[in-house]
């Protein structure tokens with residue numbers, strides 16, 4: 001293969017890769033389901049730890065809260081690629097069919113949560129418990145709104 005052929009092949013590969021639907025990032029639908037459940041589970045763990053502080057169940061530890069919020073901010077964009085086409089029932093899932101039949105609304109909920117995550121991080125970085133409580137409440141509402149609409153009970 002000469003350089004020009006190689007460059008063309010490389011460009012074609014890059015274009016194809018970029019154009020691939022999110023589901024194609026996973027070897028199989030089960031992987032996409034595991035991926036979204038794992039990232040949501042990890043966020044849930046750290047969100048719960050912040051919640052325990054926000055609700056006075058454990059003493060406020062500003063450094064711990066910041067570390068928790070960093071994890072959430074880093075992971076907040078991840079789960080959504082795991083909800084691609086064909087990932088509605090390849091493994092046990094609480095995701096309701098509406099995730100796929102009402103994509104616009106689902107993506108809107110996902111966006112709202114992703115907008116909350118950096119605000120939660122900023123509040124945690126402030127070291128101010130009242131700010132953290134407010135940001136936690138707002139973020140929790142975005143979790144709940146999506147769960148109420150798109151997660152099976």
Ligand code: ASC
Pocket residue numbers: 044045047048051140141143144
């Ligand atoms: C959590 C958690 C959620 C949300 C949600 C908010 O701590 O794991 O899924 O808060 O319960 O209503």
